[in-house]
Amino acid sequence: MELEHSFTxxxxxxxxxxxxxxVGQVAPCxxxxxxxxVEGDVVKGRIKVKVGPVALTxxxxxxxxxxxxxxxxxxxxxxxxxxxxxxTASATVRSSLQDEGGGQTRVTVHTTMHVTGRPAQFGxxxxxxxxGRIIExxxxxxxxxxxxxxxxxxxxxxxxxxxxxxxxxxxxxGAAEGSGAAGPAGPGAVxxxxxxxxELPVEDLQLPVRAFNSLRREGIHxxxxxxxxxxxxxxxxxxxxxxxxxxxxxxLAERGLDLASPPPGSGPAAESxxxxxxxRAATAGGASGAAAELAAPPMGRPxxxxxxxxxxxxxxxxxxxxxxxxxxxxVLVLLVLRMRRRMRRRRAASAS
Amino acid sequence: xxxxxxxxxxxxxxxxxxxxxxxxxxxxxxIAGGQSLLPLLRLRLAFPDLLVDVGGLDGLRGVRDExxxxxxxxxxxxxxxxxxxxxxxxxxxLAEAAGTVADPAVxxxxxxxxxxxxxxxxxxxxxxxxxxNATMIARGPGGERAIGAGExxxxxxxxxxxxxxxxTGVRVPKLGPGWGYRYEKFHLTAQAWAIVGVAAVARRxxxxxxxxxxxxxxxxxxxxxxxxxxxxxxxxxxxxxxLRTAAGRADEGTQPPSDxxxxxxxxxxxxxxxxARALAVASGV
Numbered sequence: 001m002e003l004e005h006s007f008t009x010x011x012x013x014x015x016x017x018x019x020x021x022x023v024g025q026v027a028p029c030x031x032x033x034x035x036x037x038v039e040g041d042v043v044k045g046r047i048k049v050k051v052g053p054v055a056l057t058x059x060x061x062x063x064x065x066x067x068x069x070x071x072x073x074x075x076x077x078x079x080x081x082x083x084x085x086x087x088t089a090s091a092t093v094r095s096s097l098q099d100e101g102g103g104q105t106r107v108t109v110h111t112t113m114h115v116t117g118r119p120a121q122f123g124x125x126x127x128x129x130x131x132g133r134i135i136e137x138x139x140x141x142x143x144x145x146x147x148x149x150x151x152x153x154x155x156x157x158x159x160x161x162x163x164x165x166x167x168x169x170x171x172x173x174g175a176a177e178g179s180g181a182a183g184p185a186g187p188g189a190v191x192x193x194x195x196x197x198x199e200l201p202v203e204d205l206q207l208p209v210r211a212f213n214s215l216r217r218e219g220i221h222x223x224x225x226x227x228x229x230x231x232x233x234x235x236x237x238x239x240x241x242x243x244x245x246x247x248x249x250x251x252l253a254e255r256g257l258d259l260a261s262p263p264p265g266s267g268p269a270a271e272s273x274x275x276x277x278x279x280r281a282a283t284a285g286g287a288s289g290a291a292a293e294l295a296a297p298p299m300g301r302p303x304x305x306x307x308x309x310x311x312x313x314x315x316x317x318x319x320x321x322x323x324x325x326x327x328x329x330x331v332l333v334l335l336v337l338r339m340r341r342r343m344r345r346r347r348a349a350s351a352s
Numbered sequence: 353x354x355x356x357x358x359x360x361x362x363x364x365x366x367x368x369x370x371x372x373x374x375x376x377x378x379x380x381x382x383i384a385g386g387q388s389l390l391p392l393l394r395l396r397l398a399f400p401d402l403l404v405d406v407g408g409l410d411g412l413r414g415v416r417d418e419x420x421x422x423x424x425x426x427x428x429x430x431x432x433x434x435x436x437x438x439x440x441x442x443x444x445x446l447a448e449a450a451g452t453v454a455d456p457a458v459x460x461x462x463x464x465x466x467x468x469x470x471x472x473x474x475x476x477x478x479x480x481x482x483x484x485n486a487t488m489i490a491r492g493p494g495g496e497r498a499i500g501a502g503e504x505x506x507x508x509x510x511x512x513x514x515x516x517x518x519x520t521g522v523r524v525p526k527l528g529p530g531w532g533y534r535y536e537k538f539h540l541t542a543q544a545w546a547i548v549g550v551a552a553v554a555r556r557x558x559x560x561x562x563x564x565x566x567x568x569x570x571x572x573x574x575x576x577x578x579x580x581x582x583x584x585x586x587x588x589x590x591x592x593x594x595l596r597t598a599a600g601r602a603d604e605g606t607q608p609p610s611d612x613x614x615x616x617x618x619x620x621x622x623x624x625x626x627x628a629r630a631l632a633v634a635s636g637v
Contacts, residue, residue: 052471052509053381053389053398084356085396118395130508208401209377239375241359243401 003132005139006108009147013072013097013105016146020074020095027062029141031134047080047089051130056119057083065092072097087117091135095142107146111135197255198224205251211244227252230260355393362405366412366491366520369404374493374516376402382518383407384427387454387462388470404518412465412520415439420526423489426465426519431456433464442526445533445553449480452535455543468504469519471511471574474545478505478575479567480535483551486524492517505574530555530562534633536626537569540613546570547613548622550578550602552630554585561585561595561635571606571623580604581627590635592628599628 009016019025024038032048036059046059060080067074079090091113098106113131200223202215214237220226226248234245252258363369373380381400383389384407392398406412412427415438422442424433433439433450440447446464453459453467453476467477468488481488481501488499493516504512513519527533537549549569555562564585566578580601588594608619631637 050378051507053392053400054509055399056397084399118397208379210375210380210402213375213377239361239372241402243357243359 001113001131003111003113003135004108005111005136006106007139007143008100008104008106009143010104011147012103013099016097016105016107017069017072019146020097021064021067023062023064023076025145026076026142029138029145031137031141046083049130049134054119056085056087058089059083060089066094072099082117082119085117085119087115087119089113089115089119089131093138105146107143109139109142197257198222198227202226205248205255207251208244208247211240211248214239214244215248223252223255223257226259227257228260234259353394353396355390356396356399358393358400359402360405361402362408364408366409366518369406369409370491370493370516370518372402372404373518376404376515378515380404380515382469384466385429385462386466387458388466388472388475406518417442418523422524422526424464424522424524426469426521427463428465430459430462430464430467434459443484443524444527445480445484445535445551446477446524448533449476449535449537449549449551452476452537452546458543464522465519468522469511469513471505471509472545473505473508473573473575474570475575476535476537476546476549476551476569479549479569480551481522481524482567482575482577483533483553483565484524484527485565486522488512488519489521489523490517491520496520498523502577508573527553528555530557532556532634532636534630536630536633538622538626548608548619548626550623550626550630552627552634554631554634556590556635559590561588561590561598561631564631564634566602566627566630568602568606568623568627571603571608571619573607576606578602578604578606578623578627581631585631590637592632592637595631595635595637596628599624599631602627 023041023043024035027033027035027038027043027045030047032050033045034048035043035045037044042061042063044059044061046057049056049058058080060078062076062078065075065077073094073096076093076095077090078093079088081088091111094110096108098108100106113135115131202212202221202223202225205223205226207215215226218237220229231245231249234240234248235242249259361372363372369382373382379399379401381389381398381403383403383405389398389403393400406427409427412425414425414428414432415436416423416425417438422438424439424446428436430450430453434447436447450459450464453462464477467475468481471478478501481504484501486501488501488504488511490497490499490513492514499512506512531553532555533551533553535549535551537546539546546569548571551567551569552564554564564582566582566585568576568578578601581599581604584598584601585595588598603620603623606620606623608616608623610616614622
């Protein structure tokens with residue numbers, strides 16, 4: 001699919017050119033984008049696309065493949081893979097600047113986009129339309145960004161209403177770096193759990209709305225409040241399911257924290273309860289499988305949300321298949337027993 | 353395919369359901385009959401954190417005669433809509449269109465409210481709601497509100513329902529005497545989505561069409577009214593030729609998709625032809 005957008009901005013080409021070259025400023029113009037890291041010309045990040053109940057997240061990278069200062073033209077290539085599926089999306093964005101005189105610049109954005117996998121087949125091709133509108137929004141955001149000559153991203157987000165809400169580490173976030181502990185942490189760096197972290201409001205963990213609301217109702221307002229609770233405490237809160245608790249643990253782990261462990265007195269008891277739950281889960285399969293997963297020790301890497309525990313999901317159907325085999329075995333055993341008894345009887349008869 | 357993990361709750365009252373949904377925010381989703389949502393979950397195109405099952409809210413089921421209007425509970429299944437004598441008598445278009453939805457299995461589980469809230473432009477009921485001037489009744493944390501069908505469908509699979517709101521029912525004005533109706537659906541296999549669908553109601557008087565309302569299925573990102581054809585049909589003679597001329601404007605202002613089932617031009621053509629047929633039946637020609 002090819003799309004073309006053009007707009008005029010009230011800044012001279014030289015200034016727009018500088019912004020256009022800064023991938024850290026261009027990438028966040030993409031609606032729903034989160035920038036994970038900027039290294040030289042390469043930006044790694046994710047794009048979340050939400051259409052009604054359909055939610056797709058692509059993670060990948062974008063980089064400059066062409067930079068022609070004479071023609072004032074840059075080409076940005078982006079490609080990503082669905083984080084929870086096998087689909088891919090890629091786009092080539094060719095932007096060029098034209099001096100219109102009087103400090104005005106005409107910007108042309110030409111986009112070629114490819115979407116593969118299930119999302120491309122879904123909804124009778126409508127995802128393509130959605131893609132088109134995303135690119136349109138990107139162009140609008142880019143126009144605002146360029147017109148501002150590289151103002152901080154917040155301006156664009158506000159202007160856009162449903163703005164990208166992207167956190168931009170690196171150059172654009174320079175101002176935030178001075179604000180100390182509360183500032184956004186650099187990519188990949190897990191800050192040690194300093195005193196300040198515990199004072200942070202729970203909002204800063206950016207939990208899902210439901211988890212956040214449930215916690216607030218329980219009077220949990222700061223990260224310190226939260227990490228003082230045990231997992232069992234959280235499970236007792238209504239509306240807070242295993243999925244949410246997993247998310248909370250993950251967010252805490254990002255800050256180098258964890259939920260409280262059960263008080264020492266009840267330690268062994270709790271552990272055996274967990275073990276019992278785990279064994280129950282193993283035998284019953286199904287619903288309590290989630291409990292077993294929670295009881296598992298925290299891993300260094302957050303568990304893949306989509307990994308399917310086959311035994312817990314399909315344990316019963318799988319076992320069911322083994323039924324005929326078990327039946328056959330039982331019949332064989334019976335037969336053998338019977339033959340042995342008969343032989344013994346015959347031997348006894350011949351002996352007498 | 354097995355859906356990604358989600359939490360599930362089945363509240364016993366509407367208030368509980370609204371609260372659970374409001375707490376869930378953007379990542380919570382209402383499930384009723386599940387005939388549209390479950391396929392999305394199984395294809396792993398949707399990843400809600402929480403499903404709020406409204407199946408236990410019996411108050412949202414059934415049809416109430418309110419005099420000039422019918423209030424149809426959101427949980428009323430397509431099959432119940434097809435066979436309900438009150439609906440058949442006063443809002444026959446709804447029953448006729450519901451009878452064309454997918455297959456009997458889907459019609460027995462899928463609900464009218466679910467179909468509207470899912471807002472698939474290829475679904476049959478949204479265009480019918482437009483043609484009937486229906487009003488959606490939604491309940492949220494802030495109480496109840498009514499949303500006209502014209503303002504309800506905002507975008508592809510997106511409605512005016514706020515994240516914490518549940519569609520509880522649909523208020524449909526009764527078609528009075530003199531009104532006729534017709535749902536024309538074009539599809540290649542019986543249970544498939546409409547390539548194009550046309551829902552028309554028309555009032556006839558003195559051998560003329562006095563007024564007409566037409567809703568189009570699958571002619572854009574949202575179900576749309578064929579305003580051009582409605583204008584042209586109003587006051588037109590109730591003859592095949594006159595209605596065909598009026599239907600020539602059926603695709604005005606639409607943006608039909610191009611896909612495996614048909615190019616945009618083909619859909620425009622279908623919209624004109626089907627509108628002429630639907631108008632003819634609706635105005636008793």
